[in-house]
Amino acid sequence: MPRRSADSRLFSPHRIRGLELPNRVVVPPMAQYSAIDGIANAHHLVHYGKFAMGGAGTVFLEATGVTRAGRITNGCLGLWSDAHRDAMRPIVDFLKANGTIPAIQLGHGGRKASMQRPWHGNGPLTDTDLARGDECWPIIAPSALPLDDGWLEPRAMDARDLQETGDAFADAARRAVEAGFEIVEIHMAHGYLLQTFLSPLSNRRSDAYGGDRDGRMRFPLEVAARVRAAIPDAMPLFVRISSIDGIDGGWTLDDSVVLARELKARGVDVIDCSSGGNSPKGATNTNLRRGPGFQVPFADRIRNEADIQTMAVGLIRDAGHAEEILRAGQADLIAVGRQHLFDPFWTLHQAHDEDRDPDFTEWPQAYGWWLEKWDKGIKASR
Numbered sequence: 413m414p415r416r417s418a419d420s421r422l423f424s425p426h427r428i429r430g431l432e433l434p435n436r437v438v439v440p441p442m443a444q445y446s447a448i449d450g451i452a453n454a455h456h457l458v459h460y461g462k463f464a465m466g467g468a469g470t471v472f473l474e475a476t477g478v479t480r481a482g483r484i485t486n487g488c489l490g491l492w493s494d495a496h497r498d499a500m501r502p503i504v505d506f507l508k509a510n511g512t513i514p515a516i517q518l519g520h521g522g523r524k525a526s527m528q529r530p531w532h533g534n535g536p537l538t539d540t541d542l543a544r545g546d547e548c549w550p551i552i553a554p555s556a557l558p559l560d561d562g563w564l565e566p567r568a569m570d571a572r573d574l575q576e577t578g579d580a581f582a583d584a585a586r587r588a589v590e591a592g593f594e595i596v597e598i599h600m601a602h603g604y605l606l607q608t609f610l611s612p613l614s615n616r617r618s619d620a621y622g623g624d625r626d627g628r629m630r631f632p633l634e635v636a637a638r639v640r641a642a643i644p645d646a647m648p649l650f651v652r653i654s655s656i657d658g659i660d661g662g663w664t665l666d667d668s669v670v671l672a673r674e675l676k677a678r679g680v681d682v683i684d685c686s687s688g689g690n691s692p693k694g695a696t697n698t699n700l701r702r703g704p705g706f707q708v709p710f711a712d713r714i715r716n717e718a719d720i721q722t723m724a725v726g727l728i729r730d731a732g733h734a735e736e737i738l739r740a741g742q743a744d745l746i747a748v749g750r751q752h753l754f755d756p757f758w759t760l761h762q763a764h765d766e767d768r769d770p771d772f773t774e775w776p777q778a779y780g781w782w783l784e785k786w787d788k789g790i791k792a793s794r
């Protein structure tokens with residue numbers, strides 16, 4: 413039984429507020445760049461649906477723009493209207509019907525909005541992109557600092573922008589609840605709007621929303637409070653952070669511990685510990701050496717120093733490694749990203765490899781009935 417095994421943390425349920433997650437496996441947000449005008453379509457249903465059929469306990473929909481101009485690329489999902497909400501309902505319903513918790517990441521691209529899809533270059537939009545039908549739009553950020561030479565220069569947000577953006581996060585969170593999502597995550601990582609408020613590299617404001625760390629945290633914390641107030645008390649709220657900028661003079665892990673405490677005080681339940689991205693060299697670029705579990709030390713320190721649940725992410729590819737992280741008290745949840753692109757049935761396969769579900773009872777019924785006989789037949793013929 414992969415989803416309920418007493419001797420496995422990974423495959424046992426986990427409660428956060430009023431929600432029971434069937435296991436600790438999470439598919440983290442992974443943008444598909446496949447929406448038109450932010451509206452979800454059959455690609456998203458099949459893409460996310462596969463992970464639910466594959467046994468993941470929780471599936472996050474990708475970074476979803478709280479405003480049209482807050483989309484990272486022309487292909488990103490949005491939740492700025494009720495039509496966007498309604499297009500997500502079939503996905504939510506399918507995930508629930510397959511025993512998976514539907515979750516969504518809400519974000520705003522800030523100075524990395526209005527950029528190319530990764531496979532078109534991962535940089536600023538070019539004439540070739542516009543000829544392809546992509547649209548380029550004006551962008552906003554804490555300060556008028558482009559990401560790099562050749563990137564769009566954002567307009568520094570004024571009081572009205574701050575108000576409207578906070579409203580947009582709250583409205584999108586309300587729509588997420590209406591669509592049936594059971595977890596909301598705020599994107600405060602990877603060089604997008606809220607992380608650029610946090611980092612001294614991208615926030616040079618001289619008003620109450622800049623300056624020292626308290627000032628730089630002010631707007632992200634206001635957004636967290638707005639989102640918390642917009643969702644039911646029983647619903648878990650996650651925040652994804654870049655635990656470090658990984659750039660000299662940038663945001664540090666000490667800063668993240670302080671931020672996590674402040675987020676907890678505003679009703680955030682889980683810190684999803686990523687890193688990097690506040691540079692033009694890639695969505696999550698840092699100076700970190702990447703090996704298995706390279707961001708686990710961030711989840712560990714934040715969990716144990718800020719006394720808040722954490723999710724570990726980054727090159728965690730097998731259940732044994734995931735179990736070690738959980739047992740060592742380094743994190744409460746394990747996000748498995750690209751390995752799920754490689755194997756959407758990762759959870760069920762790992763459980764099968766550990767001989768936890770020899771009869772395929774946890775598989776979708778329309779597969780399991782056949783696989784049980786198929787497997788026995790193969791074994792008998794050996």
Ligand SMILES: Cc1cc2nc3c(=O)[nH]c(=O)nc-3n(C[C@H](O)[C@H](O)[C@H](O)COP(=O)(O)O)c2cc1C
Pocket residue numbers: 440441442443444474475517599601602652686725726727728747748749750751
């Ligand atoms: C195709 C793709 C799209 C991604 N999109 C997002 C996203 O929308 N939001 C986000 O916070 N991280 C995003 N990420 C980062 C992943 O959530 C994850 O943190 C990263 O892939 C590291 O985990 P892994 O080694 O298990 O893949 C994306 C990663 C990939 C591969």
